[in-house]
Amino acid sequence: MSLPISRTRDLAIRRAESAPQRAFAAIGLVALVLPLLLLLFLFGSSLVDAWPRLDWSFLTSFPSRKPESAGILPALVGTTCLMGLTAVIAIPVGLGAALYLEEYARPSRLTALIELNIGTLAGVPSILYGLLGLEVFARVLGMGRSLLAGACTLALLLLPMVIMASREALRTVPPSLREASYALGADKWRTLRGVVLPMCLPGVLTGVILSLARAIGETAPLITIGALTYVAFLPDSVHSEFTALPIQIFNWVSRPQAGFHVNAAAGIIVLVALMLLLNGVAIWLRARLQRRIYW
Amino acid sequence: MTSSRRHPDATGADAAAPGGDSPRAARSSPPPRAADPADLLRPRARSERLVRIFLLACALVSIVTTLGIVGVLVRESAGFFAEVSLADFFGDGQWTPLFDDKHFGIAPLLAGTLLTTVIAVLVALPFGLLAAIYVAEFAPERVRRVLKPALEVLAGIPTVVYGYFALLYVTPALQHVVPKLAGFNALGPGIVMGVMILPVIASLSEDAIYAVPASLREASYALGAGRLRTVFRVVVPSAFSGIAASVILGVSRAIGETMIVAIAAGQQPRWTLDPRVPIETMTAYIVQISLGDTPTGTLEYRTIFAVGLCLFLVTLLLNAVAHRLRRRMLQGGWT
Numbered sequence: 001m002s003l004p005i006s007r008t009r010d011l012a013i014r015r016a017e018s019a020p021q022r023a024f025a026a027i028g029l030v031a032l033v034l035p036l037l038l039l040l041f042l043f044g045s046s047l048v049d050a051w052p053r054l055d056w057s058f059l060t061s062f063p064s065r066k067p068e069s070a071g072i073l074p075a076l077v078g079t080t081c082l083m084g085l086t087a088v089i090a091i092p093v094g095l096g097a098a099l100y101l102e103e104y105a106r107p108s109r110l111t112a113l114i115e116l117n118i119g120t121l122a123g124v125p126s127i128l129y130g131l132l133g134l135e136v137f138a139r140v141l142g143m144g145r146s147l148l149a150g151a152c153t154l155a156l157l158l159l160p161m162v163i164m165a166s167r168e169a170l171r172t173v174p175p176s177l178r179e180a181s182y183a184l185g186a187d188k189w190r191t192l193r194g195v196v197l198p199m200c201l202p203g204v205l206t207g208v209i210l211s212l213a214r215a216i217g218e219t220a221p222l223i224t225i226g227a228l229t230y231v232a233f234l235p236d237s238v239h240s241e242f243t244a245l246p247i248q249i250f251n252w253v254s255r256p257q258a259g260f261h262v263n264a265a266a267g268i269i270v271l272v273a274l275m276l277l278l279n280g281v282a283i284w285l286r287a288r289l290q291r292r293i294y295w
Numbered sequence: 296m297t298s299s300r301r302h303p304d305a306t307g308a309d310a311a312a313p314g315g316d317s318p319r320a321a322r323s324s325p326p327p328r329a330a331d332p333a334d335l336l337r338p339r340a341r342s343e344r345l346v347r348i349f350l351l352a353c354a355l356v357s358i359v360t361t362l363g364i365v366g367v368l369v370r371e372s373a374g375f376f377a378e379v380s381l382a383d384f385f386g387d388g389q390w391t392p393l394f395d396d397k398h399f400g401i402a403p404l405l406a407g408t409l410l411t412t413v414i415a416v417l418v419a420l421p422f423g424l425l426a427a428i429y430v431a432e433f434a435p436e437r438v439r440r441v442l443k444p445a446l447e448v449l450a451g452i453p454t455v456v457y458g459y460f461a462l463l464y465v466t467p468a469l470q471h472v473v474p475k476l477a478g479f480n481a482l483g484p485g486i487v488m489g490v491m492i493l494p495v496i497a498s499l500s501e502d503a504i505y506a507v508p509a510s511l512r513e514a515s516y517a518l519g520a521g522r523l524r525t526v527f528r529v530v531v532p533s534a535f536s537g538i539a540a541s542v543i544l545g546v547s548r549a550i551g552e553t554m555i556v557a558i559a560a561g562q563q564p565r566w567t568l569d570p571r572v573p574i575e576t577m578t579a580y581i582v583q584i585s586l587g588d589t590p591t592g593t594l595e596y597r598t599i600f601a602v603g604l605c606l607f608l609v610t611l612l613l614n615a616v617a618h619r620l621r622r623r624m625l626q627g628g629w630t
Contacts, residue, residue: 020523035422039449104347121361
């Protein structure tokens with residue numbers, strides 16, 4: 001794809017490297033690595049701070065006014081339910097939109113508008129989705145501060161990402177396979193359902209999981225729709241009120257007592273571990289996808 | 296990272312798709328549109344039509360979302376501006392909607408937002424640009440393959456985590472260096488925000504630099520220029536619009552960023568550019584009101600929508616500019 005550039009690069013590398021050139025390359029490397037090291041150091045510090053609190057009871061206790069006995073059980077359950085529900089809403093809509101744009105849409109004003117709009121939505125600050133959720137889902141549709149309202153809000157937030165990832169996945173299916181399916185007499189929807197969708201599904205799932213890894217830390221839209229910061233019960237249906245891990249962390253960070261800051265650090269370790277787990281699953285899926293040969 | 300366009304349905308319309316396209320994809324011109332076999336027996340079956348309508352409805356959800364955001368912001372803001380004049384909104388220097396002596400001048404919130412954003416860009420721009428030049432022009436392929444995804448990880452860290460770092464590690468550390476730095480201030484969160492938008496600037500700038508055609512570099516070498524001179528005199532200027540777009544997108548991200556400033560910058564709207572004192576940004580104000588129990592329908596409740604509308608317009612404007620610059624880069628005639 002970039003053959004000319006790499007050839008030039010190789011040539012240039014073979015030429016004698018001058019001292020200023022080496023110095024600049026070193027500065028560039030430092031500029032790249034320094035922020036990474038800073039973050040590594042910050043995470044290391046929070047891990048050290050959090051270590052005494054990271055035990056089983058932290059994961060299985062309800063929040064409390066005493067920092068030593070407070071836990072993240074409702075937040076953990078809330079986040080899990082929220083992510084599941086978000087995926088259930090975002091996948092069909094996002095995949096449907098991607099299918100329409102890739103397989104059905106003719107170049108038209110409407111198509112161009114939809115494309116432009118998806119790009120615009122991707123740039124809207126997440127807190128504005130929260131205002132939308134507050135007014136439309138929580139108030140007008142009467143969902144209140146429920147899991148469902150939170151999941152709908154997050155699903156809309158993820159939609160541009162899911163659509164873009166699904167489109168990329170759809171594009172990797174070679175046209176020859178579709179043509180073969182048409183030649184066998186299958187109509188369009190049957191070809192999509194029987195040939196295209198099964199083949200692009202791992203790619204779509206990878207994209208969805210990566211966007212969920214983004215969504216798991218979303219705090220602002222959930223606060224805006226009014227998710228609770230102190231919850232001493234577990235959600236029992238999609239209509240029950242809830243809290244989520246990032247909100248619990250925010251709540252603890254905002255308190256003055258140092259004990260709660262330790263809890264926040266422990267919550268952060270759990271949250272980042274979950275995020276890395278999701279990323280890991282996505283990378284594993286992608287590797288599997290690349291290994292598999294379909295044709 | 297990018298897809299090769301093998302699918303015949305992928306037409307020129309994709310070139311207009313913002314965000315997802317990288318310049319590398321744009322360099323291979325889209326293949327000519329092949330006859331879609333499905334056209335031959337255009338489905339007349341009712342089920343096919345229903346499927347098509349359902350899929351179109353999915354695609355329209357995104358339009359409805361945009362209309363919803365605009366509609367909600369405009370409707371509630373209209374209620375707000377019925378009671379507060381535009382002149383007061385932009386002219387009054389105080390923002391005290393929760394006090395008895397109410398003032399609704401958004402200037403302090405704008406100043407807070409501007410301050411944290413400028414600090415973030417001052418951090419992210421030099422680091423991001425250097426990193427981008429290094430990765431695109433100097434890094435061995437192996438380093439590139441490891442470091443670029445590592446940088447993407449920075450972009451994925453939840454912002455509530457960044458907020459925690461800003462409040463409990465960065466600000467205390469800065470207090471040793473900067474005299475009279477308050478516990479809540481604009482400096483700490485600004486710097487952390489810079490780390491957060493660094494990947495945006497680095498990654499998009501790298502795309503732009505990498506997309507500069509080899510022929511320009513070769514011409515420069517042929518004229519006897521060294522590598523550094525080629526990079527700074529030829530490559531970076533050629534990639535300028537792409538780099539500018541990346542910076543503008545970074546700025547837009549910083550303006551919309553919420554949790555870092557809500558946690559670490561304080562909640563005191565203040566008409567100042569002093570980075571050492573507590574301030575409040577537009578986003579942090581929305582969070583502050585959302586956490587309290589302001590009854591719906593009151594003027595205080597409507598303020599968050601008026602502030603939200605401001606935020607929306609500013610980010611929309613910046614994104615549109617960045618989009619145009621990127622388009623210019625993608626169609627820049629590098630063929």
